[in-house]
Amino acid sequence: MNKQNGVIIEVHRFPSPNPNVELRVITYLSNGLRVKGMLAEPKIKGNYDGFLYLRGGIKNVGMVRPARIAQFASEGFIVFAPYYRGNQGGEGNEDFAGEDREDAYAAYLLLKSLPGVGAIHIFGFSRGGVMALMTGLQFPEAASIVTWGGVSDMFLTYEERKDLRKMLKRVIGGTPGKYPERYEARTPLYELENLTQPVLIIHGVNDQNVSVEHAYRLERRLKMLNKPVEGWYFTDFTHYFPPVTNRKIVRDLSKWMKSQIKR
Numbered sequence: 001m002n003k004q005n006g007v008i009i010e011v012h013r014f015p016s017p018n019p020n021v022e023l024r025v026i027t028y029l030s031n032g033l034r035v036k037g038m039l040a041e042p043k044i045k046g047n048y049d050g051f052l053y054l055r056g057g058i059k060n061v062g063m064v065r066p067a068r069i070a071q072f073a074s075e076g077f078i079v080f081a082p083y084y085r086g087n088q089g090g091e092g093n094e095d096f097a098g099e100d101r102e103d104a105y106a107a108y109l110l111l112k113s114l115p116g117v118g119a120i121h122i123f124g125f126s127r128g129g130v131m132a133l134m135t136g137l138q139f140p141e142a143a144s145i146v147t148w149g150g151v152s153d154m155f156l157t158y159e160e161r162k163d164l165r166k167m168l169k170r171v172i173g174g175t176p177g178k179y180p181e182r183y184e185a186r187t188p189l190y191e192l193e194n195l196t197q198p199v200l201i202i203h204g205v206n207d208q209n210v211s212v213e214h215a216y217r218l219e220r221r222l223k224m225l226n227k228p229v230e231g232w233y234f235t236d237f238t239h240y241f242p243p244v245t246n247r248k249i250v251r252d253l254s255k256w257m258k259s260q261i262k263r
Helices: 066-073 101-113 128-138 154-160 162-172 180-184 188-194 212-224 243-259
Strands: 008-014 021-030 033-042 048-054 077-082 117-125 144-148 199-204 229-234
Touching: 021 066, 021 101, 033 066, 033 101, 048 066, 048 101, 048 128, 048 243, 066 077, 066 243, 077 101, 101 117, 101 128, 117 128, 128 144, 128 188, 128 212, 144 243, 154 162, 154 180, 154 212, 188 212, 199 212, 199 243, 212 229, 229 243
Parallel strands: 048 077, 048 117, 117 144, 144 199, 199 229
Antiparallel strands: 008 021, 021 033, 033 077
16 A cells, blocks of 8 residues: 555635534545545544545545535544545546545545544445445454445446446446456455454335345345444335434434444
8 A cells, every 4th residue: 555645635625514514625645646535524623533434426426415524524523535536636537446445545544644533433325335344344443334325245236237337347347247356356245254343234225226135235244254233224215315314313323333432
């Protein structure tokens, strides 16, 4: 790993939707590339846990939303959300949990370097689920991992999402039938024996974007390995949750994260 990974190059203030949270756009280094992301900090200075927010989607689909980042910061975290390479003026190109996982690793190091950051938690939404698990494998000292509507199996994503196949073939370089090793390398299910953190899985049972089977496969594998895992399943919801429920789950998962820290 490049020794300069996570080094901050530029910082620009960004208008915050929350009066209690400060937002900044950060340019940082990831294996020599200048990558951008958003930092959210409570305005009241102090010591806070770090929260690495790993977005879903690709390019302009699933972009980091300032209000979402501020929402987690208001729960008492210093939050950093990488945009991933090639987005919002950053260098390079995303490849869906291939080389762009390095942007998540460098973002973890960036958070770790910030003053006032204590334990660091890793959160992944949608495609960010695989990124979160991979980052947890890379940094065993991380306090906890949460996947919300998270992908866990890239073979299953290709099988289920016919609308994404063209994109997946383009960024990964082919189909699972032709290049199974490329999809396996993006599927953390095969490495979970090395995972050390407690995992919380949140998923809507009616999710059509990332089927609940991703959550079930992740939970089954972790339980088989006797790893600490908890599943919160919501029978009435899809990939997106109603605002009131969403806010409650944010509060609940924030409490869960903080309860996992060995003080």
